[in-house]
Every structure is written in structure tokens, then in C-alpha cells.
Amino acid sequence: MSPRRKKKSSRNQTAIILVAAFLVLLVFLLLRWNERQKQKFVRYEAFGISIPNGFKIHGIDVSRYQRFINWNEVKNMNVRNISINFAFIKATEGESLLDPFYKRNWNKAEVHKMTRGAYHFYLPDKDAAAQAKFFISAVKLRTGDLPPVLDIEKVNKTKLGAFKGSIKIWLKMIEDHYGVKPIIYTNADFYDKYLGSDFDEYPLWVAHYYQPHRPRISRSWTFWQHSDKGRINGINHKVDFNVFNGDSPDLSDILIK
DSSP: OOHHHHHHHHHHHHHHHHHHHHHHHHHHHHHHHHHHHHHOEEEETTTTEEEETTOOOEEEEEOGGGOSOOHHHHHHOEETTEEEEEEEEEEEETTTEEOTTHHHHHHHHHHTTOEEEEEEEOOTTSOHHHHHHHHHHHOOOOTTOOOOEEEOOOOTTOOHHHHHHHHHHHHHHHHHHHSSOOEEEEEHHHIIIIIGGGGTTSOEEEEOTTOSSSOSOSSOOSEEEEEEEEOOTTOSSOEEEEEESSOHHHHHHHSOO
16 A cells, blocks of 8 residues: 555544544533433422422422411412422421421321321430430331431531441331331531441432532432422422422332332
């Protein structure tokens, strides 16, 4: 082969490689753009907030701060195909504090066929086993309910090793009793700083408000609390909004059997 033909062949190969690289980059950018389009927030004036696009299942979480709730109005509110499909309800705190609206909310949610879950607000300076026993005494889960939730937001003066150890006691006692892995609720920064890989086996309900796309956390998550300023028919106070990271069959898979 002549030197000229070798140079021409080399140039052709280089051009093919460059075109292939460009096409790969173009496909990557298009996929990223498409993903961001799915994740963008859309404003819903009726709810008073912007809601992340691309999620089919939406929910709220409530406690005594929302006081008396008209669960029929909550269940029937539908705005541009966005409705409330599930509710997490505060049950207990520490070793002895029962949320004064828990029983009413728990029973009314069931009457109106709302998928419901109960959560415990954890106090790190209280005995973990006593807190687990208190939750078990207050919360009777049935088929179709969401797994129990441990709400962890404080470390106080507890040393990190002891803090993690006590949480594991609560989680194990709850899993042994209900036969399902509990969900951990906390905010993204708290999880990364105090929990991390020691708890990655548990489903995560992560709080991270006003994020433009998704919660800023490296591990997988099941629920995302994306706003604390929502409005719902039947509730006279601001309420937290959540999305489930999956579709209806995925949600069914995690419910109490």
C-alpha cells in the first residue's frame, strides 16, 4: 500500500472514531436532558407548592400539628391527576408520648381507604428498647399498611457509636415483632453525617426540601419528603408532601402482607 493510501485510511479511521464518540456523547446528553425533564417541578396552586414531575404516587405525613383532619376531603382531592395516595401518621415519641391525634387519624384513614403508615419520633437520650416496646403497644399494623417508620432527627449529646447501637436495637425489635424491615426517616444531611452505610439495608424516607431534581443523597431511597408547605382540602394547616419512588405494584410489594 502506498504512503498516501495509508494516510487516507488513517484519516478515515480517525473520523469514524470521532463521529462515534460524538454520537455517544449526544445520546448521553439527550438521556440526561430527558431525565431532568421528567424530574422538573410543576406548580400546583391548589396545593400551594411545586411538585416534582415523573412520580405517580403522592402522599402526606401528619401529626398533632394538623389537628382535626377531614379525611374524606383529603382522599377526594384531585388536581390534574395528582391525588393523595398514602399518609404517614405520627404515633409515638420517646418512651411514653402518644400523639393525641394518632388514634383518630389512624382510624379515619382506614375508613376512607387511605394507605397508612405509623411513625415513631426517636429520642436518643431515652432507652431504645423501651421506645420500641411503647411503639409496639400503641401501633397494631394490618395487611395493607405501610411498614413502621423510625423518625431520627437528633443526636443530642449521645456518642455516635452508642447512638447507632441504640437505633439498631429499636430497628431489630420492630422488625422481629412486625416481620418487616422498618423504614428510616431523616433528612439527607443527617443520614450522610450520622447514619451512612451502617443502615443502607433499610428502606429510606428522605427529607430534602426545594431540590430542583431529586434529593441530594447517594444511596437509594423509597420515599421523598420534598416540601413542608403543602395545602390539602380537609387540613387547615400546612402539611408535608411526599412522593413514592415507584409505581403501584412497587408500593404493593412493600406493604404489610
